[in-house]
Amino acid sequence: MILTEKQRMTALIITYNEEENIRDVLYNLAFADEIIIVDSFSVDKTYEIASSFPNVKVVQRAFDNFASQRNFALSLASNSWILFVDADERLTQELQKEISFVTSQKDCASAYFVRRNFMFKNKKLRFSGWQTDKIIRLFKKENAIYNDEKIVHEKLIVNGKIGQLKTKLIHYSYSNYENYKQKMVFYGKLKAQEELLKNTNPNFFHFYIRPAYQFLNQYLLRLGILDGKKGVIICYLNALSVAVRFQELKKIRCRN
Incomplete structure (x- = not known):
């Protein structure tokens, strides 16, 4: 070099x-x-x-x-x-x-x-x-x-x-549960703005299947189960962020 x-x-x-x-x-x-x-x-x-x-x-x-x-x-x-x-x-x-x-x-x-x-x-x-x-x-x-x-x-x-x-x-x-939860909720709301630009119309799939897939993918396929209680918390909060994204998107679309 x-x-x-x-x-x-x-x-x-x-x-x-x-x-x-x-x-x-x-x-x-x-x-x-x-x-x-x-x-x-x-x-x-x-x-x-x-x-x-x-x-x-x-x-x-x-x-x-x-x-x-x-x-x-x-x-x-x-x-x-x-x-x-x-x-x-x-x-x-x-x-x-x-x-x-x-x-x-x-x-x-x-x-x-x-x-x-x-x-x-x-x-x-x-x-x-x-x-x-x-x-x-x-x-x-x-x-x-x-x-x-x-x-x-x-x-x-x-x-x-x-x-x-x-x-x-x-x-x-991750310093504590509440701080990380607030961060995931904040990210979810911002991601809703991205989905709005894509003209996504949220439905049952977005509200239920997407968050469930996020959790199962990280917890099972990405081996979160091996992290014990920590894995459950992280995978749940990341899935929560996905749920918040589409709930927020629905609110935005209803206002417009």
Whole structure:
């Protein structure tokens, strides 16, 4: 592998009420040359905590959807290399070193997938559909943009080669039942907007079969059953998100 001079990198985060996470993730990102947070007017201490870091730029913008918020954050970045993480994600020292190494290669890809370990509270969830989880978190700004039609679980459109990092990202997504449930309900309501754009007309299949399939697929086919009680909870809440999606879609269509 041919190495070049160290390439400057911008770390980006979008936040809303992340006071429990923001300090730790900012400590993790200290190796970046620039750190920018786009906050959706948090009502907790996220803004105050983030602003106390002298190397962090915090911008507030009203939230419309995830893709739009991420693309706005991208527009603020000064550097070519982008490391886009969520506040509940953590980078080990090994991952930080790998990112620094990869971005200094002359023949590097335009973007990189990183695999994630899903943490249920403080323990790794081994199955339940998360065992193959990976997402693009490192990419070149000029070669990528978020698809504005995918307003939740947003997809990065990459022009060029996509590689994969060896070291995993730690994802502290599940802290407690109520928080994760609220997150799944919120995602479900946003997904309803996507279904509306597709002109989906919800019926019995969407209300009952789709949520049931989601649960059974993750619990049986994706081996959630091997995660014990944790697997039941995660698979149920993910199925709940699907149910909420089509219930919300029905409400929207009735209003229009």
